[in-house]
Amino acid sequence: MPKIKIFADSTCDLPSAWIHKYEIDIVPLYVVFGDESLRDGIDITPTQLYQRVSETGNLPKTAAPSPTDFITAFTPYIDQGDQVLYISLSSELSSTYQNARIAAEEFPEGSISIFDSLNLSSAIGLLIMKAVHAANSGSNLDEIMSLLHAVRPAIEAEFVIDTLEYLHKGGRCSGVQNFIGSLLKIRPIIKVSKGLMIPANRVRGKREKAVEQLLLNALEKKDQMDSGLIFVVHSLAEEDALILQSTLQQQTGAEVALATAGCVISSHCGPHTIGIMYSKKTL
CATH class of the missing domain: 3.30.1180.10 (Hypothetical Protein Tm841; Chain: A;domain 3)
Incomplete structure (x- = not known):
């Protein structure tokens, strides 16, 4: 059975130690100040964000990862024969989910599953941890997707x-x-x-x-x-x-x-x- 690689985005707000322990890959959203696009959690921290807002009086805009961002993230795992499960920020709040679906179409059918959390922050993290524990217990991708659909409501x-x-x-x-x-x-x-x-x-x-x-x-x-x-x-x-x-x-x-x-x-x-x-x- 192929290994299942679990992805999330930077809005899942999982503790960093858990991300490393369970080998969860994170695709960052963007924080945009003027012409400067910064990757959430990589190029800027919340403390730095608040400092810039205080100094300028202006809030940044935020932007979803592009389909290309997702393709770049998924490709190494698909190339080595893994299956990918990505659990996204709510599709009602961002185009992140849709962009991931566009990216998935570039890969062989059945190799990537995209799940809409219909939620945000650590509520996404709850779903991710359900998926992690199920995968570690031997569940296949279809079984994990069924579990996520049951837990989401x-x-x-x-x-x-x-x-x-x-x-x-x-x-x-x-x-x-x-x-x-x-x-x-x-x-x-x-x-x-x-x-x-x-x-x-x-x-x-x-x-x-x-x-x-x-x-x-x-x-x-x-x-x-x-x-x-x-x-x-x-x-x-x-x-x-x-x-x-x-x-x-x-x-x-x-x-x-x-x-x-x-x-x-x-x-x-x-x-x-x-x-x-x-x-x-x-x-």
């Missing part, structure tokens, strides 16, 4: 946005919404549904109140949780992330891993964003 992803500024500058909320949010100190909790980001709660007041609501939202479903793995992902919010990690471990008994949001996720959500991502049990 069970993935839960919610996060607290500390400021509406980044969503506003990125064109994801109107000027009126930004003004009202700033004036009333509204801190939205965002969830992912069918590949899109939608409001879950709007919390008025201090950030701590919003983080507490995020935790409560997760713990309300703890009996439904798959106890295998929970992610707490953050962008410059490590202190809060550690508190959430400890509490979730105590309350659920699950493995709770910390992850840091990459540049593309950070450029849309902003600093001090924090999220909880897990899978519910599947039959």
Whole structure:
């Protein structure tokens, strides 16, 4: 049976140690400042991104990998007889998935499978780890794809946005919404549904109140949780992330891993964003 090589993109926000341990290949998205295109996680870090935004007052644009980027990444593994499985950022948020499909058409039929996570950040990481463990247990590509289709609807992803500024500058909320949010100190909790980001709660007041609501939202479903793995992902919010990690471990008994949001996720959500991502049990 051919070896299955698992690919993800830089929005999966898996811990770097896991990427190396499980030999997951990452195709980076791009962060674009003017005429300068920088590979997410390779040419620029979130700290450097925030510094440039602070200095210029302008947010970067983000761009998907091109079909050529995917062809370049996949070719060495196909040439040596492997099968490739790529788990992508939501097709509702980016052209990354479509570009990977275009690239796959350049290879022999059946050698590459492209799976749309319909999610973002470490919620993609949850699917990747399901695929990794299945592949290591001897599952073939068709079996892994079936598993991913079964698990995908069970993935839960919610996060607290500390400021509406980044969503506003990125064109994801109107000027009126930004003004009202700033004036009333509204801190939205965002969830992912069918590949899109939608409001879950709007919390008025201090950030701590919003983080507490995020935790409560997760713990309300703890009996439904798959106890295998929970992610707490953050962008410059490590202190809060550690508190959430400890509490979730105590309350659920699950493995709770910390992850840091990459540049593309950070450029849309902003600093001090924090999220909880897990899978519910599947039959």
